[in-house]
Structures are given as C-alpha cells and as structure tokens.
Amino acid sequence: MSVPLLQAEDVLVQFPAPGQAPIRAVDRVSFSVAANETFGVIGESGSGKSTLGRALVCLNRPDAGRILHDGADPFALTGRAFRAHRRNYQIIFQDPNAALNPRMTILDSVCEPLEILGEATAAARRDRARAMMDRVGLSGSYAGRYPHELSGGQKQRVNIARALTVRPKLMVCDEVVAALDVSIQAEVLNLLAELQGEFGLTFVFITHDLGVVSHVSDRIAVMYLGKIVELGPAARVRHAPLHPYTEALLSAEPSALPAAMRTRERIVLHGEIPSPADPPSGCRFRTRCRFAEPRCAVDAPAFREVQPGHFAACHFVDQLTLQGPAS
Amino acid sequence: MRGWLRRDLRAAVCLAYLAGLVLLAVLAPWIAPYSPTAQKGAEALADPSAAHWLGTDDLGRDVLSRLIFGAPASLYASFLAVSIATGIGVPFGLLAGLLGGWVDRIISRLIDTLLSFPGIVLAIGVTGALGVGLTHGMIACGLVFSPTLARLARAQTLVVKNELYVDAARCFGASTGRILLKHILPNAVQPLIVQLTLLLAAALLAEASLSFLGLGVQVPQPSWGAMLARAYTYIDIAPEQMYAPGFAILLTAMAFNGLGESLRDVLDPTMKRR
Ligand SMILES: Nc1ncnc2c1ncn2[C@@H]1O[C@H](COP(=O)(O)OP(=O)(O)OP(=O)(O)O)[C@@H](O)[C@H]1O
Ligand code: SF4
Ligand SMILES: [Mg+2]
Numbered sequence: 001m002s003v004p005l006l007q008a009e010d011v012l013v014q015f016p017a018p019g020q021a022p023i024r025a026v027d028r029v030s031f032s033v034a035a036n037e038t039f040g041v042i043g044e045s046g047s048g049k050s051t052l053g054r055a056l057v058c059l060n061r062p063d064a065g066r067i068l069h070d071g072a073d074p075f076a077l078t079g080r081a082f083r084a085h086r087r088n089y090q091i092i093f094q095d096p097n098a099a100l101n102p103r104m105t106i107l108d109s110v111c112e113p114l115e116i117l118g119e120a121t122a123a124a125r126r127d128r129a130r131a132m133m134d135r136v137g138l139s140g141s142y143a144g145r146y147p148h149e150l151s152g153g154q155k156q157r158v159n160i161a162r163a164l165t166v167r168p169k170l171m172v173c174d175e176v177v178a179a180l181d182v183s184i185q186a187e188v189l190n191l192l193a194e195l196q197g198e199f200g201l202t203f204v205f206i207t208h209d210l211g212v213v214s215h216v217s218d219r220i221a222v223m224y225l226g227k228i229v230e231l232g233p234a235a236r237v238r239h240a241p242l243h244p245y246t247e248a249l250l251s252a253e254p255s256a257l258p259a260a261m262r263t264r265e266r267i268v269l270h271g272e273i274p275s276p277a278d279p280p281s282g283c284r285f286r287t288r289c290r291f292a293e294p295r296c297a298v299d300a301p302a303f304r305e306v307q308p309g310h311f312a313a314c315h316f317v318d319q320l321t322l323q324g325p326a327s
Numbered sequence: 328m329r330g331w332l333r334r335d336l337r338a339a340v341c342l343a344y345l346a347g348l349v350l351l352a353v354l355a356p357w358i359a360p361y362s363p364t365a366q367k368g369a370e371a372l373a374d375p376s377a378a379h380w381l382g383t384d385d386l387g388r389d390v391l392s393r394l395i396f397g398a399p400a401s402l403y404a405s406f407l408a409v410s411i412a413t414g415i416g417v418p419f420g421l422l423a424g425l426l427g428g429w430v431d432r433i434i435s436r437l438i439d440t441l442l443s444f445p446g447i448v449l450a451i452g453v454t455g456a457l458g459v460g461l462t463h464g465m466i467a468c469g470l471v472f473s474p475t476l477a478r479l480a481r482a483q484t485l486v487v488k489n490e491l492y493v494d495a496a497r498c499f500g501a502s503t504g505r506i507l508l509k510h511i512l513p514n515a516v517q518p519l520i521v522q523l524t525l526l527l528a529a530a531l532l533a534e535a536s537l538s539f540l541g542l543g544v545q546v547p548q549p550s551w552g553a554m555l556a557r558a559y560t561y562i563d564i565a566p567e568q569m570y571a572p573g574f575a576i577l578l579t580a581m582a583f584n585g586l587g588e589s590l591r592d593v594l595d596p597t598m599k600r601r
Contacts (some may be wrong), residue, residue: 027339059494083580084500086498086499086500093491099492101509103511112496112499116502116505
C-alpha cells in the first residue's frame with residue numbers, strides 16, 4: 001500500500017495556561033488521510049478542530065507525537081527546505097477577513113505565494129494570479145481593491161485562489177463557510193468540490209455542521225474535547241454511529257419530518273461542553289452521556305476498531321443500541 | 328498624493344509650512360537681512376522696527392536673522408535625533424516582538440533600564456562621553472528616544488505577528504525577513520509614524536534644553552533652542568524675547584504633529600475610498 005499523504009500519530013498540542021495545567025487542545029490523536037480523499041472532522045466549538053488543522057500544516061508544532069507528510073516528518077526539515085516544503089499543505093482559515101493582509105491589494109495577496117516561491121516574472125505571476133481569481137469566480141475588477149472592500153464570500157474566494165496558486169497536494173478547510181451568509185455557503189462548497197477534481201486536491205474538511213461534512217466527506221472523525229471519539233466511513237458514521245456523542249450530534253440535525261412522525265427522539269446534550277482546561281476524568285464525554293456508568297469516570301475508554309475501518313472510544317460500544325440520524 | 332493633499336487641507340498646510348521652512352534653512356545666507364552674529368551693543372533689546380522686524384536681542388543681534396539662521400540647526404537637530412532613535416529603536420523592537428524568548432527578554436530589560444533613567448541625565452552622560460556639540464547632543468537625544476520607539480514597535484509586533492495573514496504567509500513558506508517587511512512592519516507602522524512626528528517635536532525642545540545647558544549648539548551660532556534658552560535668562564527684563572523662538576518651535580512642532588495625524592489616516596487603507 002502506498003504511503004498516506006498525511007498522517008497524525010498520537011498528536012498532542014497543548015497551550016500553556018497560567019497557574020494551571022496546560023490546555024490539551026488536541027490530545028493524542030491519530031489518523032491518516034489518503035490522496036484524493038476528503039477527510040471530515042467534526043466537533044463542537046472548542047473541541048480542538050482548528051488547533052488540529054493548524055498542526056496538520058505545521059502552524060502548531062505537536063508537543064508529542066508526529067505529523068507525517070508523505071510519510072516524512074516536515075519538522076525534521078530545516079530552514080529553506082522546510083519553507084519550500086510547506087506549499088504542498090495549505091489551509092483555508094475560518095475567518096476569511098483575518099487571513100488577508102489589510103494593507104495589500106487583492107492582486108498582491110494572490111501573487112504573494114508565487115513571489116515567495118520565486119516563480120516566473122512579475123508579469124507572469126500577475127497573469128497566473130488573475131487567472132486563478134477568474135477560476136474561483138472573482139472578477140478582475142477586484143484586483144486593485146483592498147480586503148475591506150469585499151464581502152466575506154469574496155474574501156474567502158481570494159483565500160482559495162491564493163492557496164491554489166501554489167498547487168498544494170492537500171488543503172485543510174477550517175470551517176470555510178461558517179462565517180459566510182447562508183445564501184453563499186453552498187456556492188463556496190460547490191466551488192471547492194469542483195476544484196478538488198480539477199486540481200487533484202485532498203481535503204481535510206473541518207466543520208461543526210454534520211450535514212455539510214457527511215455529504216462531502218469520504219471518512220469522518222468526530223472530535224470531543226481534543227480527542228477523536230469516533231472515526232469511520234462517512235455513510236457508516238452517519239447511519240450507524242458507534243459513539244453516544246455522534247448519536248447526539250445526529251439527533252440534533254434538523255429533520256424534514258414533523259415531530260409527530262419522527263421515529264426517533266431527539267437527544268438533548270445537557271450542559272455546556274466542559275472546559276478543555278479541566279476535562280472530566282475517565283471518558284471525557286461522561287458528563288453529558290446518557291449511558292454513562294461509574295466505570296466511565298475511572299477508566300478512559302480505548303480507541304479501538306469496532307468494525308473494519310470504523311473506530312470508536314467507548315467502553316460499551318458493543319452493547320449500546322444507538323439510534324441513527326433523525327429522519 | 329496630489330488628490331490626498333487636495334482632500335486633506337491640514338496635511339497640505341503642514342507640508343507647505345515644513346517645505347517653506349526647509350527652503351528658508353537652505354537659503355538662509357541669501358534671505359536673512361543681517362549676519363546672525365553681528366552685534367550692535369547700542370541697539371540691544373530693541374523693539375521691532377523697519378530695520379529689525381523682530382527687534383534685537385541682548386547683544387543687539389537681529390532676531391529675525393538669528394531665527395532664519397537657526398532653522399537649519401534646529402531642523403538638523405530634530406531629524407538627526409529622530410533618525411537615530413528610529414534606526415536603533417524600531418529594529419530592536421521588531422526583533423524582540425517577533426523572536427520572543429531570550430532575545431525579547433534581553434532587549435526588554437535594556438529598554439526598561441534606559442527608560443528608568445531621566446532622559447536629561449542620560450543625554451548629559453552621553454554628551455559627556457562623546458563630547459559637547461549639537462551633533463553629539465542629538466545623538467544622545469536619539470539614544471534617549473530609542474527605547475520609547477523600541478517598546479512601541481515591540482508591542483505592535485506582538486499584536487500583528489499573531490494575525491492570521493502572517494500564518495498564511497508562513498504556510499506559503501515566507502521567510503522571517505519577508506514576514507517582517509511585508510506583513511508586520513506595514514501593519515505596525517501607523518502608531519510608529521505618529522510617535523515619530525511627536526518625537527520630532529520633542530527633539531526640537533530637547534535641542535533647546537541641551538543648548539540651555541551649554542551641551543548643544545555652541546555660542547555664538549544660533550539655533551531656536553539656544554535663542555529660547557538665552558531669552559529665558561533675562562525673562563524679567565524682556566519677556567517678549569521668548570516669542571520669536573518660542574513660536575517658531577511651537578509652529579514647527581504643530582506642523583510635525585498635524586502631518587503625523589494626516590499620515591495616520593492616509594496610511595490606513597480602510598479610510599480610503601469610503
Ligand atoms: N493560541 C491559543 N492559546 C491558548 N489556548 C488556545 C489557543 N488556541 C486555541 N486554544 C484553546 O484550545 C481549545 C481548542 O481550540 P480550537 O480553536 O482548536 O477549537 P475549535 O474546535 O476550532 O473551536 P471553534 O469551533 O470555536 O473554532 C480551546 O479551549 C481554546 O481556548
Ligand atoms: S465510555 Fe461511558 S461515558 Fe463514555 S461514551 Fe461510553 S458510555 Fe458514555
Ligand atoms: Mg476553529
């Protein structure tokens with residue numbers, strides 16, 4: 001079997017917290033992503049999705065474990081070699097506005113990556129940048145504008161165009177449409193789907209919207225407080241979840257049927273997600289789990305392969321009867 | 328540029344004033360009616376007249392001529408001090424903010440140490456080491472100003488370096504130098520520019536203090552600070568002697584500040600095309 005494009009091996013990313021134990025934003029997470037796959041990551045706010053995404057493109061260095069790009073640790077590279085390597089793994093951020101330098105024109109921003117790589121002449125770079133803007137549906141009339149003159153959707157297109165100029169192998173999309181108007185979310189998602197085929201991209205698709213992620217992803221990882229609690233093929237995770245947290249997420253999805261006709265009840269997650277600075281002992285989900293037992297407060301459940309390619313971290317994974325998505 | 332000046336009257340006025348001042352400084356020998364050092368004891372402390380538009384000083388020297396000949400010294404003094412402060416303070420501040428760790432700790436400690444001395448004591452110390460004279464005095468002044476700029480540059484860098492667009496540039500493989508020049512400096516520069524214009528004004532005043540202490544311009548050469556300092560010594564007899572150099576310093580300081588405020592607006596693209 002060929003080497004996966006991206007692997008996370010037992011990755012830990014923590015942030016120092018004054019006066020207490022460090023926050024383990026990503027806590028011992030492992031998975032791999034094959035070329036041309038779309039790998040979905042879903043979780044509530046604060047579950048560590050962005051931190052994981054940043055670690056995947058070397059913006060955060062794992063405090064333990066490794067990230068492997070094409071089988072090799074990028075952090076083993078130094079200086080120029082490391083910088084040259086980074087083009088292959090790009091990220092589109094959650095906040096399209098903050099990702100653009102407010103003092104650079106749109107065209108200058110889109111040209112910058114090519115400038116860094118020292119590719120072609122200035123004129124050729126501008127041509128390529130304009131072509132890429134055109135491809136993502138941005139008219140050339142925006143070239144001389146500044147970011148604040150564009151809408152959120154347009155800015156996100158600029159970010160996409162800019163990342164594509166370097167022809168990355170893999171792109172992390174961190175809640176790319178979360179900050180956009182509902183009316184343009186679908187447009188941007190469709191654009192990304194088109195670009196994936198056209199540029200042979202591999203996506204790591206981060207979202208808190210299960211509806212979005214299960215439609216575009218081949219496989220899905222469900223995160224809760226820095227841990228992956230379930231990982232498997234998108235269809236299996238969606239229709240036959242193994243973990244009580246996934247079950248709750250699914251039941252929270254809006255349904256097409258009126259309440260009286262639904263066969264499954266809605267599982268309400270009580271309380272807020274606990275603080276990652278002070279996660280619950282044992283199973284991290286136990287404070288909100290409807291199946292929680294005393295054992296759950298003591299032992300952390302192992303992350304194990306329950307069915308081929310379908311993993312979950314729950315002590316009672318074989319014994320629970322979980323409901324599927326609201327239908 | 329032209330469009331900007333047409334829209335911004337304040338900037339236009341300040342720039343015109345400063346340009347006029349530079350011209351005056353360059354053309355001083357041709358414009359000034361008298362030599363700045365020619366003394367006429369009989370006419371000491373004379374009131375303004377057709378012969379002496381701004382009167383004469385305690386040694387009977389023409390005040391207008393001294394004011395005109397004082398312009399180059401004063402302008403030179405403030406630009407020298409601010410250039411030195413910028414040249415030292417900004418790079419150190421940027422490096423401390425960007426690199427963090429022990430580099431930051433050393434530079435910050437240095438900044439705090441320098442700031443804890445009263446400025447004038449430091450300036451006297453440096454002139455003591457370098458020797459008396461306007462240039463040395465202003466080098467001292469630049470050193471005294473540099474920690475202020477360093478601290479501001481460091482604080483700005485700390486904010487800007489965590490911006491997402493800096494992360495984006497990193498992902499494309501941008502070098503540290505490029506990130507500093509293309510992303511951090513342009514976004515950190517706004518308050519620095521404003522601070523620079525304030526320092527230009529402060530340097531004008533510092534020149535006055537140093538000349539007053541005999542550490543700046545040497546008699547009989549004129550500078551606005553020296554004139555002000557001298558006038559101060561007989562303020563009881565002839566307080567009006569303070570007006571000419573005082574207003575020259577005040578107006579010039581105001582022009583620097585006004586220009587700074589206008590630059591702050593024009594450097595901010597979110598203020599454009601609104
Ligand atoms: N730079 C940082 N310094 C300190 N703590 C951080 C930092 N970045 C993230 N964290 C903390 O790490 C945890 C995970 O944050 P992260 O942004 O990865 O979550 P997320 O799943 O992306 O959430 P969201 O849906 O809100 O974007 C949070 O508790 C957050 O407060
Ligand atoms: S281990 Fe216990 S608390 Fe955790 S998900 Fe399973 S049943 Fe719920
Ligand atoms: Mg996030």
